[in-house]
Amino acid sequence: MLFFNGTFSLLFVALEAISFIYKGNNFLYPDAVLGMEIFFLIVYLGLEKARIFQASKGNKIEEAGPFVWAFVFSGGIMLIHLFYFQLQTYVLRMDRILNGMGMIFVAIEVVLMIFTSLTFLRSAKM
């Protein structure tokens, strides 16, 4: 799941970047709003990379600690997806699809991380 999410996040950033080029050329934006929305995409790239890394690290060392960080980062990623899904200035149909997929990825991973964390914590006590 994390592997596909990593590929998806790159694809997501690439498509979103293309969509911002399209929006910047075709739509009107108030001052600084377009820059702010692109900045969120850069934040997303860094945050998503860190989240996947921490979740992957938790899997590999079989400890719940990295999952805690991954949880925190998941909150931020979810907010960014929500912003692009609903609150950005111009929401394209493509934005709905991409961010919907992104939120499904994060939601499934969060559920899996909870179960995995509980498993690691139980095995650590034994």
Add this chain to the structure above:
Amino acid sequence: MTFAYGNAYEMLTPGTGNQGVDVTWASVPLLTEASTGYVPLPSGCECLDLAQTAETCTAFTCHETCNLNIGECDEFCCSDPDCTADDLERFNALGECLPDGSSTDSKLCVDTTSLDQVNEKYNMHVEQDDNALEGLVCVSVENNAIEGEFYSSQADLVNNYAVLDSETYQPSYSFAISADSDAETGSQEYLFGDNLVAAIQTDSFRAAWGGVLSLPTAGVDGTCSPQNFVEFGTDVQVNECLLPVENLEATCTQTHGPLSTALYGEDLYIGTRPSSAINTPSTDWERVTVRSLLYKSLETGSVSSWESGSTSSPTAQPTSEPTALSTASPTESSSDANSTVSVSPTVAPSASPTDAPSARRALQVSSVPSTTWDASSGTCENAVVGVKYVIEHNALGVITNVQVDLTLSNVDLSNAAQTAQQGLTQSFHVSFVNTESVADSTAPERVVSGNPGYIVGLPVQAGNLVRQNAGTDDEKTAVSYLPEGLALMAASGPRGACFPSSSSPWYNLVSSTEMTASTPVLFGVDASSACSVTLTYEEFTDLSSWCIDRRNAPLLDLGATRVGIYGNANPWKAWEWVSLHRETSHLSSTAQSPVPGQLVCQNMVDRVDIEVLWTKSGEIDNPQPMILSVRAMVGQSDWKWRKTGAGANATQTFTFSQTVTFIEHKLTEADWFAYKPEIPPIIPAIPADVFYPFDIASAAQATIRGQKSGGHFVTAFVVCLAGLLRA
């Protein structure tokens, strides 16, 4: 006979003068509360810089420039606060709104096929078109940090007449005289421009003028053509034509003929809706009621109110010479001796000279005299020479009431052979009143000349300062404004004479209100107007009767002491008016008086030159012309008897004149300034009661906390998070 010099925009109602309108004192602020100096912020405009007051604000924006009828909804003026929601709905149904001074932001309309949603941001507006442009969304955005460029205040020039002496303000020209010198049937409401359905009650109820209300107007030959129809919402204030009268008796006795009171009066019906048809119920028709009756003397041109029964046996009074019925038509040169009529040598019925609009509104005529033919005197009595329809309608375009002001006269043929006239001049006016306009209690209902800045070609607002409770704490000042605005004198007698024929010597008519004609002063239009006085040798040599200091000065009085700074100057706010300064300091110290031993009246006051200094104010992109000061320069000259023959029949003509010159105080880029509002804080201040009702007790503390940046961040984060989760 009437000759108009200069721009004959609209002749005043003869005999009434340009009287000031009564002040509604209840709406006038107390002098202690009112501003006493120049207030740069005009009525109807908004100051962008909230830190400024009306007395100091020059960065203002005006978004009601199409609202020219205060107290009444202007057609297609979507920003007019007098309009109701129904009016706006009607305007929108027809397409677009008139320009109102709003800046045109950049706008982009895009197809919504790929676009799922647009969220408005600060300074960005989204218009979702759900009618004709279905599937499109339009986005406009204002990115400029500067809210506009504005003219700087020219307060030091307001009422500053001295600057007019500067060469900078003197125009390259001068008026100085040398020393010798179709109904849309089927529709439920009238739309703007629709013809009005009309019918007439004779033996049967039938269509009048082919079914729509006619407003006869001058054709190519100046004669009245009925092929001109009233258009809904379009006022007609100036409209005269010549009615050819080949057989006065036949024209007079014709049922519903062009001179008949029945045709324009109570036999006439107007359809309340375009769909009103002859066979529809009577409720679909409004009967025309006669609101007022006036009597016009065709001999003198004077108009007075009509008294019932006065025309049945008009008292004849000998006149020295026959007077032409009409010469105002441009086609008067074409003569037809067989079709001439002349004025009945009758006097106007004795009546109150007042004919103020308010008085006329109060009058409701119960019995309308019929137009009759008096065979014994050859007179057509009560012939209609003036018609003014007042049509009231509601906001939906349904006519609710139709009234008419009729001007009648007596016409006879007794002097036909001596006159070279072709007919009778008739005037036809119409005005529309929207009875559902939103009333404005802070200003009287009136037609303005711009909102706020003057529009070139509209009358200059003028009036006289009036006071109430002078010298007390309840003192108020206001302006009794002249509905027709500032006006110059104009000829109202034969061949350009200042006065109609009168038994009284001209120098005994010592008030400008006794002149029956005037020429309006239109903003931005330089004009000259003059009239003449013809003196016989006998009259001229009687210098002691008329060549007296200040004897004729009132003739040149403009009838106003205040001029509106802006076209929408509020009569109830005296500070929105500047003084009309009468300059006499340059006049000769020698008074107007005869020169001993000569036939000369020296220093005769015979002209007034009005100089209007104006400039622009407000936004550079939406400039509002304003008047800074007005000066009336009184001029004088020597009146000399030049005729060599000094017989009793010798005459010489002298001229009184008034001119108006508009001088622009030109503003360069050096006089502009850019208004840039303060940059708002990055994190908006959170109101102290943001957690109400969960946190009631700590409101005061919250205010203090809210000023700390840490508190801002925490509170903003919580609010944003709540908003995101709700979305």
